[in-house]
Amino acid sequence: MSDLLRTPLYELHVSNGGKMVPFAGYEMPVQYQSGVLKEHLHCRKSVGLFDVSHMGQVLIKGNNFLNIALELETLMPISITQLAKERQRYGFLTNISGGIIDDLMLSNRGDHVYMVVNAACKNIDVPHIIKNVRTLEVELLEDRSLLALQGPLAENILLKFNKSIKEMRFMDIATVTILGAECWVSRSGYTGEDGFEISIPSNVAVEFSKSLLEFEEVQLIGLGARDSLRLEAGLCLYGHDIDAETSPIEAGLLWAIQKSRREEGIDSGGFPGEERIFDEIKNGPTKKRIGIKPLARAPMREGTILYSDAEGSNEIGRITSGGFGPTFGGPLSMGYIDAKYSIKETQVFGAVRDKLLPAVIVSLPFVNTNFKR
């Protein structure tokens, strides 16, 4: 694993029994000693600490926020001009065919934009943005770590480091001093639980993590449970559930395209792939991302082909993420299906090891989210 990068928390993972695997060019912990199932359940009832320092943290600066927002709006169908100060928003960069280059979290930080992008895409996103904006300064930060503190007791724990976080609501972002260091804290995450993502200077990231782990409520959570948590919450994983081919409309992400950017909106269009995206908004996409609940116990994993009939003669879709949901208490999947079969409770069949097993279309998420709105 010599070519792989390590986050500043590498030693902490190893000393806590982290099983390190290659992920997006990094050596990351897939699980710790207690295992994926227990880590998942722990996060849902207490607090999980995730090292997500492999993700790309990007600062975008310009003359003023409006300027930055207008330029970035040419790269994504998201309203940035109307994003209030100290607020965060989910978004995605689109390509000229209306596919998704990457999905991301974007924040209005007053005089600049702060973005968190996928680890595997950061070296694509940053050059793409630089190439397409005229006046902005785009910087991929190398000296900050990113930690996620997720779960119903996350607020109680983070309060012990700075009381100001109590005022924050879901998708707020603020500068918060933690252990004397300037941190950028957002009330958001990737688990469906209340929680925070904390951008912290790398030279205090280990000390902060160790202080968090002194609370018995806090446990390290690996990538395995991160995946089952986000799957239960119905959240997309880039490169699996969304990619350069799938459009945001097929992916069920219309909610993230504010009305002002749609065809009839005041800041309509002007982003790559607008033609396909507007057409799909108006006429409906040919396939849609849906939740799939296998009716037997066998999980239906990524790549499983879906059919409308028990004989497997009519192929209608494919699973893009699937596994077992510890909180859901059974197998669960998401994938794409021909639009006419996308109605809730439609029965379909998935090909698992040469057998066609029944499954049913369900709405997402599988487990209710628990955000502090």
Added chain:
Amino acid sequence: MKYTEEHEWLTIEGNIVTVGITEHAAEQLGDVVFVELPEIGDDVSKDDSICVIESVKAASDILAPLDGKIVEINNAIVETPSLVNEDPSEGAWFFKIEVSDMSPMDEYMDEAAYLSFVK
């Protein structure tokens, strides 16, 4: 007790061989969430894939260690797959196979050989 390179353990009583997976295998698999067993009466050949185990991470197969006929299966692990993690070397046996020719057993490892194999 004998061990295969596929991390199965085998115990012999007369011409019946009981098959399970080792603690090492259970630990590597992670939390088991689904088990599919062969059916009683199935005729199986050595190295046939006859069981499926799925953990939170991935699916894997269990191979028939010998030629024979399945005479008993452990439905408890189908009902409660987590038994495979809790008690892999005893309670969570997978199947019993009636064998006519025991000679392939000689190829399999004893405990000392298996322990050095997984080191």
